Amino acid sequence: MRALEDPVRDFDAVRARCPVAHDAPTGWMVLAHRESVRVLEDHTTFSSAVSALHPAVPNGFDPPVHGAYRAVLDRYLTAERAAAFEPECRQVAAELVDTLPRGVDVEAVERFALPFAVRAQRRWLGWPRTVEDSLRRWMGENHRATRSGDRLAIDAAARSFDATVLAILDERRRTPAALHADITQELLDDRIGDRRFTGTELVSILRNWTAGELGTISASVGILVRYLAADPALQDELRREPARIPHAVDEILRIHPPLMSNRRVAACDAELGGRTIAAGDKVTVLWASANRDESVFGDPDRFDPDRNAEGNLLFGRGIHACPGADLARMELRVLVEELLAGTRRVELAESAPDHAEYPAGGLRSLHVRVLGLAPERR
């Protein structure tokens, strides 16, 4: 299979000429860091109401509705709750590391990144093991549909996910709540203002949490494993000093973005980066470009966690900044800790990266060799 071009390099080239570019079907593409922050911080001009028919909860809303949803939903995603989930997440990571065959070529996207994301997510939500296959299938359908840009296929993928969630919610409603002491049950019983969430809201919330987790976490794992496999010296440093892993993770994912972009729509005419944007125009913030802007980070490929942490837009900025950041950081830290503790060396077994096709981030496939430390190390 032919390796795809790296979309991130294409954005680098465009950004050098143009901080805000126009592309016929997509609309405005915001490539520079300064202009991206301006869009993210000015939510009055750059609205998140990109889909009037099916607004996603909470991302498709502007204030004040957005804030009302976030006030309730952020409680599920605190650092304390992420810490409480850590032992279970570590078990998922450790089991996967232990079952990686040693000394042979392993395709790590299918074998490691996707299973980690799916297992961690369904356990976090308290869903049955049987759901893992549906989630894997949905990810495939969703990737293919998003890549094709075919509206019907995208809707069909959304419906297929909705069917999985609805079946879980139906089962919950038929059985006593006391049997399910988990996040899904808590959400079913929760209130926004003086009412319960509607079925449509529940599905949308769970779709966003799941899409957030599966797409970005699996892409992040592929990127992190490749970066570490390509840099044995960094692997050894992090094995010796695991306390440096969290900053390293954020910096690697600044250089190689797991999430390429998010959308806005102009609520009124505006000037941005010397361009005139008209009310109603589509605006895409390209994390994959803004996070590599030379005017903020210097050489975008230079690994410098301390210098670059402040400008890093990995989890966004402003009122829509990722509520799942604590959970995501915990999961990725634990995954890297377990991978490094459970191996002597991870090596690349391929030359060029096989990039996923834009708008997906991360890698389509990744071949590595894992050496050392048998499962009985524990």
Ligand code: HEM
């Ligand atoms: C490495 C993993 C992740 C990355 C890089 C990431 C990145 C982002 C970014 C950049 C945004 C801002 C989008 C915007 O401004 O339009 C965002 C929003 C969001 N993320 Fe994450 N995310 C990750 C993991 C997660 C996880 C694990 C969850 C939940 C379980 C999650 C749930 C959400 C939700 C619900 C929003 C929308 C927030 C709002 O509109 O107020 N994300 N994420």
